[in-house]
Amino acid sequence: MFKILKYSFYDLMRSKWSYFYFLFYLLLGFLLLFLNNDVSKGIITLLNIVVVLVPLIGTIFGIMYFYNAREFTTLLLAQPIKRSHIFLGQFLGVGGSLTLCLVLGLGIPFVLYGLLRSGAIWDFSLLLVVGACLTLIFTALAFNVALGNTNRIKGFGYAVLLWLFLAIVYDGLFLLSLLIFEEYPLDTYALIGSMANPIDLSRILILLKLDISVLLGYTGAVFKSFFGTSKGLIIALIILVLWIVIPVRLMVWQGNKKDF
Amino acid sequence: MSYKWAIGCILFGIAFVQAETIRVCSSCTYTSIKDAVLIAKPYDTVLVENGIYKEINIWIDKPLTLEGLDLPVIDGEDRGEIITIVSDDVQLSGFLIRNVGTSYTADYAAVRVIKSKNFTIENLQLEQLFFGIYLEKSDHGKVINNRIIGDAVEEFNSGNGIHLWYSNHVEVLNNRIEKVRDGIYLEFSDNILIRNNKSLNNVRYGLHFMFSNEDSYEENLFENNGAGVAVMFSKNIRMTDNTFRNNWGPTSYGLLLKEIYDAEIKNNRFIKNTIGINVEGSNRIRYQQNDFINNGWALKVTGGCYSNMFEENNFLSNSFDISYNGQLNDNKFDGNYWSNYTGYDLDKDGIGDVPYRPVKLFSYIVNRTPETIILLRSLFMDLINFSERVSPVFTPDNLIDARPQMQQI
Numbered sequence: 001m002f003k004i005l006k007y008s009f010y011d012l013m014r015s016k017w018s019y020f021y022f023l024f025y026l027l028l029g030f031l032l033l034f035l036n037n038d039v040s041k042g043i044i045t046l047l048n049i050v051v052v053l054v055p056l057i058g059t060i061f062g063i064m065y066f067y068n069a070r071e072f073t074t075l076l077l078a079q080p081i082k083r084s085h086i087f088l089g090q091f092l093g094v095g096g097s098l099t100l101c102l103v104l105g106l107g108i109p110f111v112l113y114g115l116l117r118s119g120a121i122w123d124f125s126l127l128l129v130v131g132a133c134l135t136l137i138f139t140a141l142a143f144n145v146a147l148g149n150t151n152r153i154k155g156f157g158y159a160v161l162l163w164l165f166l167a168i169v170y171d172g173l174f175l176l177s178l179l180i181f182e183e184y185p186l187d188t189y190a191l192i193g194s195m196a197n198p199i200d201l202s203r204i205l206i207l208l209k210l211d212i213s214v215l216l217g218y219t220g221a222v223f224k225s226f227f228g229t230s231k232g233l234i235i236a237l238i239i240l241v242l243w244i245v246i247p248v249r250l251m252v253w254q255g256n257k258k259d260f
Numbered sequence: 261m262s263y264k265w266a267i268g269c270i271l272f273g274i275a276f277v278q279a280e281t282i283r284v285c286s287s288c289t290y291t292s293i294k295d296a297v298l299i300a301k302p303y304d305t306v307l308v309e310n311g312i313y314k315e316i317n318i319w320i321d322k323p324l325t326l327e328g329l330d331l332p333v334i335d336g337e338d339r340g341e342i343i344t345i346v347s348d349d350v351q352l353s354g355f356l357i358r359n360v361g362t363s364y365t366a367d368y369a370a371v372r373v374i375k376s377k378n379f380t381i382e383n384l385q386l387e388q389l390f391f392g393i394y395l396e397k398s399d400h401g402k403v404i405n406n407r408i409i410g411d412a413v414e415e416f417n418s419g420n421g422i423h424l425w426y427s428n429h430v431e432v433l434n435n436r437i438e439k440v441r442d443g444i445y446l447e448f449s450d451n452i453l454i455r456n457n458k459s460l461n462n463v464r465y466g467l468h469f470m471f472s473n474e475d476s477y478e479e480n481l482f483e484n485n486g487a488g489v490a491v492m493f494s495k496n497i498r499m500t501d502n503t504f505r506n507n508w509g510p511t512s513y514g515l516l517l518k519e520i521y522d523a524e525i526k527n528n529r530f531i532k533n534t535i536g537i538n539v540e541g542s543n544r545i546r547y548q549q550n551d552f553i554n555n556g557w558a559l560k561v562t563g564g565c566y567s568n569m570f571e572e573n574n575f576l577s578n579s580f581d582i583s584y585n586g587q588l589n590d591n592k593f594d595g596n597y598w599s600n601y602t603g604y605d606l607d608k609d610g611i612g613d614v615p616y617r618p619v620k621l622f623s624y625i626v627n628r629t630p631e632t633i634i635l636l637r638s639l640f641m642d643l644i645n646f647s648e649r650v651s652p653v654f655t656p657d658n659l660i661d662a663r664p665q666m667q668q669i
Contacts, residue, residue, distance in 0.1 A: 044577065052639050171640035178632050179625070186631040194634050203638055211636060214556025214579040216508045217534030220631070
């Protein structure tokens with residue numbers, strides 16, 4: 001497994017797309033800090049980028065890599081290697097290299113602009129952890145889509161649709177349901193509904209740090225016990241990890257039973 | 261004429277010479293403060309040395325200076341009121357007063373002043389109290405440098421730190437008040453100056469005005485109270501250079517205005533409150549040069565507000581800048597700096613060329629269904645906020661800042 005991981009990882013590290021991704025974040029980080037010159041304000045802007053762009057790039061990279069490495073995968077399958085090791089190795093290779101690009105690309109400018117001396121370091125680390133989780137989640141989801149569709153165009157389309165659904169459409173439907181049932185007690189439903197989508201979940205995790213004043217202003221006791229204590233942070237992190245584990249298990253299971 | 265003055269001088273001199281100092285300590289002639297006060301003549305000084313005095317109902321009915329040396333302790337043992345002042349020209353300073361009795365029928369206070377003038381209450385420390393310093397129909401006094409630390413948990417069985425009732429021309433300076441019901445409470449009290457106090461962790465309000473006019477408070481800090489300051493049914497209040505910080509909770513405001521007329525709110529800082537200022541039925545108020553930083557809502561304006569001016573304020577990184585119910589009326593937003601402003605300034609005059617709309621559609625939705633707050637800062641919300649900004653349907657379309665500043669003020 002580690003050999004395959006190593007191979008995928010180095011393969012991706014040499015590819016120009018990884019450099020492009022890395023340089024994009026590097027530039028973005030410097031630009032944000034140059035325009036704002038305020039580390040904590042830069043983090044609010046980064047929030048939007050992390051919860052929208054990181055999943056998109058994870059999805060596209062994942063699906064592109066899987067289809068491109070298809071012949072190589074078929075070759076590997078002929079070797080005496082466990083199937084789960086092949087797919088896990090490839091998944092970790094893609095996810096790992098993307099995470100590395102993200103962490104370094106955003107980390108370097110912020111460290112240079114005095115992050116270590118500012119109080120925002122924990123908010124920033126949380127942002128990076130959430131970004132890494134989102135990368136892994138959406139790479140795993142993309143692998144699932146790719147394993148389910150032999151047709152590249154179809155697979156690509158489904159993957160992008162999946163991203164679009166989770167990033168935008170889900171929130172729209174969610175809002176609509178909240179407005180329709182506004183007469184009923186909604187706080188538990190609202191919390192569960194936002195846990196069911198990794199993008200919403202990540203957003204809330206970061207909001208716990210940034211907009212705590214308005215979140216605590218809401219009257220519901222459920223919200224208060226969730227947002228007001230560290231319980232909320234811990235539960236959200238656990239569910240985020242579950243969001244990685246379940247698609248990965250699904251991917252391994254699909255890979256094992258698929259007829260190549 | 262001049263001999264009258266001379267006689268006046270001599271009489272004053274005699275009075276001055278005759279003023280005696282009476283000492284109280286465990287080995288002195290007087291071992292109880294009460295006895296010493298009883299025996300003292302007008303304008304005497306009663307000097308109390310360090311020790312613990314278990315006394316209540318010390319009744320001061322003549323002009324007197326009652327002073328503690330090295331912070332003597334007066335312990336009320338929860339039995340009732342401790343010091344009551346019913347005479348003009350009393351000066352009280354340097355005591356630690358603790359264990360005031362709690363009663364549901366009488367408002368026991370550590371120090372009560374009744375119908376007196378020219379009092380000074382200074383350098384006291386009050387602990388385990390019901391009411392702290394209670395001024396009743398008393399004018400022209402000073403309350404300076406006191407530390408009041410209560411243990412209030414509920415509103416119904418706790419009292420206020422400094423309580424003014426029908427008292428005018430009082431100065432409340434440099435006090436620190438913690439964990440009581442209302443830090444400072446004013447009812448029917450006019451021309452009060454409240455400066456440089458710290459009011460923290462109180463159950464209800466840091467400072468509370470009811471039916472009090474012509475007052476001003478400046479350079480105070482209000483932190484972590486049920487709500488920072490509540491100003492209700494009052495006229496001509498000046499609020500300048502105060503800091504309102506970390507007042508969190510469902511009904512928590514930095515500043516609550518209800519039925520206020522002709523006030524001035526200038527140079528204050530509102531940081532991390534659930535709602536920076538909550539305005540209800542208030543007219544002719546000028547909001548100038550305030551900073552609203554990291555609040556949930558910087559301003560919440562509800563119903564029946566007329567002729568208010570919001571000028572040259574900084575709105576920085578608030579989750580929502582303004583929530584607005586009803587019509588704009590003739591309120592005006594002009595020349596503020598909004599960190600959420602995304603316009604441009606082509607003619608480089610420091611004023612954005614596109615007007616800013618401070619009310620977002622999302623803020624309107626959250627007002628209707630509070631649970632939707634969970635969608636804060638989501639991409640979908642940004643999209644519908646944007647479309648609402650382009651063509652306003654739900655938010656009042658004349659609520660704009662026509663001259664948004666490009667630089668922080």
